[in-house]
Structure formats: C-alpha cells, structure tokens
Amino acid sequence: MTRTILTLEQMREAEQAAECSLGELMERAGEALAEAVALGSAPRAVLVLAGPGNNGGDGYVAARHLRDRGFDVRIAALADPKSDLAVDARTAWDGEVERLGDDTKPAPILIDCLFGTGLSRPLDDALAATLMRLAERAEFTIACDLPSGIETDSGALLSDVPEYDLTLALGALKPAHRLSPAMRHCGQVAVADIGIDAASDWFEIAEPVLPPARPEGHKYDRGLVQLLAGEMPGAIALAAKAAARSGAGYVRLFTSQPIEGLPDAIVQTDQGSVQDERIGCLLVGPGMGDIPVLITLALTAPKPIVFDADAIRHVGDPERLVGHDVILTPHEGELKALFGDIEGSKADRALVAAQRCQNVVVYKGADTLVAAPDGRLGFAPPAPSALATAGTGDVLSGIIATLRARGMDAFEAACAGVWIHGRAAERAGDPLIADDLIAALPDLT
Ligand SMILES: NC(=O)C1=CN([C@@H]2O[C@H](COP(=O)(O)OP(=O)(O)OC[C@H]3O[C@@H](n4cnc5c(N)ncnc54)[C@H](O)[C@@H]3O)[C@@H](O)[C@H]2O)[C@@H](O)CC1
Numbered sequence: 102m103t104r105t106i107l108t109l110e111q112m113r114e115a116e117q118a119a120e121c122s123l124g125e126l127m128e129r130a131g132e133a134l135a136e137a138v139a140l141g142s143a144p145r146a147v148l149v150l151a152g153p154g155n156n157g158g159d160g161y162v163a164a165r166h167l168r169d170r171g172f173d174v175r176i177a178a179l180a181d182p183k184s185d186l187a188v189d190a191r192t193a194w195d196g197e198v199e200r201l202g203d204d205t206k207p208a209p210i211l212i213d214c215l216f217g218t219g220l221s222r223p224l225d226d227a228l229a230a231t232l233m234r235l236a237e238r239a240e241f242t243i244a245c246d247l248p249s250g251i252e253t254d255s256g257a258l259l260s261d262v263p264e265y266d267l268t269l270a271l272g273a274l275k276p277a278h279r280l281s282p283a284m285r286h287c288g289q290v291a292v293a294d295i296g297i298d299a300a301s302d303w304f305e306i307a308e309p310v311l312p313p314a315r316p317e318g319h320k321y322d323r324g325l326v327q328l329l330a331g332e333m334p335g336a337i338a339l340a341a342k343a344a345a346r347s348g349a350g351y352v353r354l355f356t357s358q359p360i361e362g363l364p365d366a367i368v369q370t371d372q373g374s375v376q377d378e379r380i381g382c383l384l385v386g387p388g389m390g391d392i393p394v395l396i397t398l399a400l401t402a403p404k405p406i407v408f409d410a411d412a413i414r415h416v417g418d419p420e421r422l423v424g425h426d427v428i429l430t431p432h433e434g435e436l437k438a439l440f441g442d443i444e445g446s447k448a449d450r451a452l453v454a455a456q457r458c459q460n461v462v463v464y465k466g467a468d469t470l471v472a473a474p475d476g477r478l479g480f481a482p483p484a485p486s487a488l489a490t491a492g493t494g495d496v497l498s499g500i501i502a503t504l505r506a507r508g509m510d511a512f513e514a515a516c517a518g519v520w521i522h523g524r525a526a527e528r529a530g531d532p533l534i535a536d537d538l539i540a541a542l543p544d545l546t
C-alpha cells in the first residue's frame with residue numbers, strides 16, 4: 102500500500118482540518134503507541150521519556166494505556182508540559198513522574214516521546230547523552246512519531262540519535278522517515294491511523310503494478326530497448342542484461358565493437374537507426390565514456406529516453422531536455438554536474454532538478470527519490486546498503502528502460518524500477534555484485 106508523506110506544514114494543516122479534536126488525536130496517538138509496544142512485548146518494565154510539547158503528551162497517554170495493559174510503567178520528564186494538550190495528558194496520569202537526568206535508570210522497553218515534529222534545535226549535550234545511554238541499555242526501543250533529534254522535513258540529525266527498533270509515525274510518514282541520514286535511525290516504520298486524512302503528492306514508493314503482457318502479444322509489445330553503447334563494455338553489458346531480464350521483448354545494442362559473453366538474445370549491431378518506429382525506449386549512458394554525440398543522436402529520436410551515468414554529465418544544459426521525453430538517473434555527483442548547487446533538502450533538490458529539465462529525475466543514493474516536474478515525489482523504501490557497489494546503477498537504468506519501453510508512464514516506470522531494484526538487492530544478499538541483482542530480480546508477473 103502506498104503511504105503518504107506529509108511535511109511539517111502539511112501535518113499542521115491536516116491536524117487543524119481533522120474531524121475530531123486535537124485532544125482526541127492525542128488520545129489515539131498514545132493508544133496506538135501503547136498498542137505497538139504491546140504487540141512487540143509481553144507486559145514488562147517500560148520507561149517513557151516525556152518532552153514538554155505534544156510529543157510528550159502522547160507519552161503520558163501511552164503510559165496510561167500501557168499500565169492498563171499490565172505494563173510496569175515509569176515516566177521520566179524533561180520538563181513540565183508546556184502545551185495545553187500535554188498539560189491535560191499529564192493531568193490524566195495519576196502515577197509518579199521522575200525528572201529525566203543523568204541518574205535516570207534504564208528499562209527493557211524505552212519509549213521516546215521527547216520531541217517529534219516540533220523539534221527546533223539540537224538536544225542539549227547532556228540530554229542527548231542520557232537518551233543514548235538509556236537506548237543502549239534497553240532491549241526494545243520505540244520512537245513516537247520521530248526519533249528525538251531529527252529535523253522532520255530534511256532528515257538531518259541535529260544531535261546524537263539512537264537507532265530505534267521501531268518508529269511509530271502518527272497520521273502519516275514525514276520526509277525524515279525516508280531521507281538520509283535520519284531513515285537509518287528509525288528502524289521499522291509503522292504508521293498509526295489517528296484519523297488524519299490528507300492528500301499529498303509525496304509518498305513512499307510501493308510495490309508496482311506492471312502492465313500485463315497480452316497473451317497474443319509479440320516482442321515489440323513487451324518493449325524494444327535500444328542501447329547506444331560507448332566505450333566500456335562491462336557497464337553496457339550489465340544494463341543490457343538487466344533490460345532483457347526485467348522483461349523487455351527485445352534488447353538491441355548499437356555498438357561498433359561487439360561485446361563478448363552477452364546472451365545471444367541481445368542483438369548487437371553497428372547498423373540501424375534511432376528513428377526505428379518500433380523502439381520503445383532508448384538507453385544512453387552506461388559505459389558511454391566520452392562520446393557526447395550519442396546524446397545528440399538520442400535526442401533526434403521521437404522516443405522515450407533514459408539518460409544515465411556519463412550521459413548525464415554530458416547533457417550540458419538541463420534546458421536542452423525540455424520538450425523531450427527523458428528519465429534522468431543521477432547520483433549526487435551527476436546531479437551536481439548537470440544542475441550545479443541547488444539549495445534545500447534532498448527532496449527540494451530533486452523537485453528543482455525535475456522542474457528545470459521538465460522531466461523525471463531519479464535522484465539516487467541511500468535515500469533514492471523520484472521527482473516529476475508536476476511536483477510528485479516518490480521516496481524509495483529502505484534498500485540494502487550493499488547496493489553501494491559498481492554497476493548497480495547500470496542495472497537500475499536497464500530495468501527502468503524496459504518498463505518505459507513496455508508502455509509505463511515515465512514517473513511510474515522510474516518508481517517501479519527503483520522498487521524492483523531495491524527488492525532484488527534484498528534477495529541477492531550482502532555482499533552483492535551488480536550481476537547478482539539481475540539474477541535476483543523479483544517475479545512481478
Ligand atoms: N500532528 C498531529 O496531527 C498530531 C501530533 N501529535 C504529536 O505532536 C507532536 C508535535 O508536537 P509539538 O508541536 O508540541 O512539538 P514537540 O512535542 O516535538 O516539541 C515542541 C516543544 O519542544 C520545545 N523544543 C523544541 N526543540 C527543543 C530542544 N532541542 N530542546 C528543548 N526543547 C525544545 C519547543 O519549544 C516546544 O515546547 C508530534 O510529533 C506528535 O507526537 C499527536 O499528539 C497527535 C496528532
């Protein structure tokens with residue numbers, strides 16, 4: 102299921118637009134937190150850390166529900182509650198409240214309700230150290246809405262942040278749940294439905310639905326991927342094999358030097374034209390090297406194109422792509438080479454890049470994003486860090502070119518390719534080499 106991602110501002114608007122009172126939202130949030138803990142553990146000792154805002158308020162509510170469920174609950178508060186809602190939640194808790202400090206004793210279950218979306222500055226050093234110590238000593242750690250110390254819209258760590266087992270996002274995911282470096286600190290991320298219903302163009306990329314192959318269809322229905330090869334046979338071979346193995350009906354390689362060891366089914370030729378009507382998608386960049394004329398050639402074709410790797414560096418001016426049907430797949434360095442320095446969070450940068458070239462941009466990294474010029478932004482679910490090896494990008498561009506050749510819309514094809522690539526990495530194990538990904542592509546028929 103696709104999970105919506107809301108920024109701080111959107112979250113505040115959604116909270117105001119909710120049909121129930123803010124107090125009711127907090128009650129549901131605290132109850133969901135208690136439920137998440139009870140799902141993961143039999144009743145035992147729990148320490149709730151409560152901050153001064155509404156994240157702390159959620160903690161007092163959760164404490165009450167956990168005690169009702171038979172848990173032995175202690176609360177350690179950083180300060181007295183400041184917001185009206187948190188004061189009410191504190192009042193409804195008739196147990197003791199400790200003062201959080203160096204001498205706070207750990208418990209096997211730690212619930213972090215210090216700060217959520219309202220964090221505005223780093224935690225004090227002493228507080229961050231206490232949080233780290235208590236998390237280290239706990240067996241199960243859960244963060245309410247966000248791990249404390251994380252900036253919600255950028256995913257930046259403002260101070261030391263533990264790595265939690267579970268983060269319960271309230272109402273919707275926030276950008277930080279799916280942006281580096283924050284995402285690695287969240288652990289598993291579940292979303293609690295507390296009755297907030299907000300639409301957004303930002304979402305977590307989910308398992309794609311691929312266009313079904315017509316039983317009576319021919320190879321061109323399944324898509325002809327046309328690669329324009331360059332100087333480095335290894336990268337070209339990876340992209341071509343990935344395209345073929347992800348279901349292209351036909352993969353053809355324009356090359357002046359045949360590449361050895363490729364399956365016979367991948368046609369290699371030094372003849373042919375990019376004007377061929379039957380081409381579903383052109384792929385240029387993997388192994389391209391220093392042959393920028395290939396970009397010029399590809400842009401003469403009235404067909405979808407995927408530009409990867411060296412092709413991105415050689416485009417020159419992003420505006421050159423306006424009016425063409427292109428998917429760009431840059432990593433950090435390639436994005437900078439083409440678009441220069443862009444201000445803002447990774448999400449902002451992805452959208453600005455897509456706007457400037459008026460095409461879909463797959464901004465790769467540990468937190469891959471897929472941006473469309475109309476403002477849609479897909480955030481990849483976490484993928485194994487083993488993907489950070491040579492050639493995995495060539496495989497990704499091969500997969501995306503096939504999906505585009507099969508007739509998927511550019512944004513959908515890019516999102517689907519990113520999802521498939523991540524799942525292939527999970528199946529391939531760690532360590533992996535790019536070739537393993539091709540063998541581990543999931544069956545999506
Ligand atoms: N948005 C929603 O729909 C809902 C939000 N709820 C909770 O409300 C949270 C947001 O509440 P708030 O806006 O009150 O924000 P927080 O509870 O995250 O924190 C705000 C408070 O912390 C102080 N503060 C910020 N940074 C600090 C720092 N580094 N050191 C010390 N104090 C600091 C602020 O001055 C303010 O008093 C969410 O994360 C969620 O847990 C839930 O109660 C229910 C529904």
Ligand SMILES: [K+]
Pocket residue numbers: 156213214215216217244245246247248249
């Ligand atoms: K928190």
